[in-house]
Amino acid sequence: MRLFFEWEQALLLSILEEHQRTLTAFFENLTYLDIGYRFQSGKPLPELAIRIHVRRKLAIAELLPFQILPRKIAGFSVDVLQSNPVLQRAAAERDRRFDPIPGGVAVANPRLKGLGTLGTVVFDRSTPTPMGISAHHVLVGETGQTGDEIVQPAESDSSATVGNLLRWNKELDCAIFRFNHSRSVSRAILGIPQFPRYCKEPLVGMAVAKSGRTTGVTYGIIDGVNADGFTIIPDPSHPAPDGEISLPGDSGAIWLEPSSGAAVGLHVAGESDPDPTAERAWAKRINKVLNALDVSL
Numbered sequence: 001m002r003l004f005f006e007w008e009q010a011l012l013l014s015i016l017e018e019h020q021r022t023l024t025a026f027f028e029n030l031t032y033l034d035i036g037y038r039f040q041s042g043k044p045l046p047e048l049a050i051r052i053h054v055r056r057k058l059a060i061a062e063l064l065p066f067q068i069l070p071r072k073i074a075g076f077s078v079d080v081l082q083s084n085p086v087l088q089r090a091a092a093e094r095d096r097r098f099d100p101i102p103g104g105v106a107v108a109n110p111r112l113k114g115l116g117t118l119g120t121v122v123f124d125r126s127t128p129t130p131m132g133i134s135a136h137h138v139l140v141g142e143t144g145q146t147g148d149e150i151v152q153p154a155e156s157d158s159s160a161t162v163g164n165l166l167r168w169n170k171e172l173d174c175a176i177f178r179f180n181h182s183r184s185v186s187r188a189i190l191g192i193p194q195f196p197r198y199c200k201e202p203l204v205g206m207a208v209a210k211s212g213r214t215t216g217v218t219y220g221i222i223d224g225v226n227a228d229g230f231t232i233i234p235d236p237s238h239p240a241p242d243g244e245i246s247l248p249g250d251s252g253a254i255w256l257e258p259s260s261g262a263a264v265g266l267h268v269a270g271e272s273d274p275d276p277t278a279e280r281a282w283a284k285r286i287n288k289v290l291n292a293l294d295v296s297l
Contacts, residue, residue: 001037001044001046001205001221001223002046002204002205003203003204003205003206004048004203004204004205005203006201006203008048009035009048009203009204009225012035012048012050012076013035013225013226013227015050015073015074015076016033016034016035016050016226017227019050019073020033023050023052023069029054029055029056030052030053030054031053031054031055031083031084031085032053032083032085032226032231032282033050033051033052033053033226034051034053034224034225034226034229034230034231035048035049035050035051035204035224035225035226036048036049036051036204036222036223036224036225036231037049037204037223037224038051038077038079039079039081042277044223044233047077048076048204049076049077049078049079050073050076050077050078050079051078051079051080051081051224052069052078052079052080052081053080053081053082053083054080054081054082054083055082055083055084056082057080057081057082082273082278083231083271083273083278083280084271084272084273085269085270085271085272085280085282086248086269086270086271086272087135087137087173087251087268087269094106094117094190094213094214094216095115095153095213096153097152097153097160098152098183099183099184100183100184100185100186101118101132101152101162101179101183101184101185101186102118102185102186102187102188102189102190103117103118103119103120103121103186103187103188103189103190103192103195103211103253103254104117104118104119104189104190104191104192104211104212104213104216104217104253105117105118105152105153105190105213106118106152106153106213106249107132107134107138107139107150107151107152107162107252108138108150108151108152108153109138109139109140109141109144109148109149109150109151109165110148110149110151111141111143111144111145111148112138112139112141112143112144114138114248114249115138115213115249116134116135116137116138116139116213116249116250116251116252117134117138117211117212117213117249117250117251117252117253117267118132118133118134118152118252119132119133119134119252119253119254119266119267120133120187120189120195120196120254120263120297121133121185121186121187122176122290122293122295122296122297123295123296123297124294124295125294125295125296126294129178129179130179130185131163131166131176131177131178131179131295132150132162132163132176132177132179132185133174133175133176133252133254133266133289133293133295134174134175134176134177134251134252135173135174135175135251135252135266135267135268136168136169136170136172136173136174136175137173137251137268138175138251138252139165139168139175139177139252140165140168140170140175144165144168144175145165146165146166146167147164147165148164148165149161149163149164149165150162150163150164150165150177159182161180161182162179162180162182162183163177163178163179163180164177164178164180165177166178167293167294168293169289169292169293171228172228172266172284172288172289172292173266173268173284174266174284174289174292174293175293176293176295189211189254189256190211190216190217191211191216191217192209192211192217192256192258192261193258193261194261195261196254196256196261196262196263196297197261197262197297198262198263198297199262199263199264199286199287199290199297200257200260200262200263200264201264201285201287202222202225202230202264202265202283202285203222203225204222204223204224204225205221205222206221206222206257206264207219207220207221207235207257207258207259208220208221208222208232208255208256208257208258208264208265209238209255209256209258210245210246210250210253210254210255210256210267210281211253211254212246212247212249212250212251212252212253212267213249213250213253214246214247214248214249214250215240215244215245215246215247215250218234218238218240218244218245218246219234219235219237219238219240219245219258220232220233220234220235220245220255220281221233221234221235222264223280228284228285228288229265229268229282229283229284229285230264230265230282230283230285231280231281231282231283232245232255232280232281232282232283233245233279233280233281234279243276243279244270244279245270245279245281246267246270246281247270248270250267250270251267251268251269252266252267253266253267254266254267254286255267255283255286263286263297264283264285264286265283265284265285265286265289266283266284266286266289267281267282267283268282268283268284269281269282270282
């Protein structure tokens with residue numbers, strides 16, 4: 001798949017931002033807006049397009065006249081994709097107790113139902129204090145409170161408590177907790193040869209990998225980006241055993257570029273459609289996440 005240049009993305013992202021309000025008004029079942037590969041018969045083409053993701057793609061005969069999109073905006077193709085992202089907190093080998101605690105293992109807030117993935121160890125920018133990072137819907141949800149106990153594994157035993165919820169950003173679906181020094185921590189991520197030392201911005205066509213609680217290490221290709229995040233489709237050269245690059249429990253994992261070890265994004269959602277050709281994952285840009293939480297790798 002073609003890897004696009006940053007300037008190509010930036011140009012199309014500026015066009016998307018200019019037309020975002022108008023495009024949002026077209027569809028009631030809109031799930032996501034981005035720019036990325038144009039798809040034809042379920043296959044990505046080496047062309048950037050403005051993309052409208054909807055829960056159900058309708059035939060032209062079912063649309064009202066004002067809902068029929070132009071084929072192009074500012075010279076770029078407009079593509080409508082059917083996609084249904086769902087947050088991936090689970091209700092494995094990675095559920096067991098780890099000491100030291102690496103990235104890629106199960107963590108949970110006992111106040112909530114389900115669990116997710118500890119992405120990696122990060123550090124508060126004002127102190128050298130190590131923190132754990134995961135998704136907001138994993139650690140905070142609708143009822144989480146500052147100081148909540150965070151456990152690894154997801155057990156009620158007090159010895160499972162490894163830290164306390166510190167701060168979060170709901171819009172970017174991210175949160176951190178402060179480790180309590182009951183166990184040592186490791187910057188390693190299970191199944192990934194190197195831990196992330198720096199960040200990279202996502203590019204359409206970039207090869208990435210993540211290590212999550214449920215599906216372990218899986219590989220993908222970034223197929224679309226917007227101002228806050230990006231989407232990933234399976235990498236045909238490294239297929240997942242069952243075709244799933246993410247499942248419930250993987251939220252909070254870090255997407256990295258394997259060739260450099262650079263962190264690219266925080267995994268937050270996956271496709272609910274069981275059709276393998278619809279498989280897609282959603283992530284937030286890691287630079288935005290780290291800035292919002294005031295932490296560094």
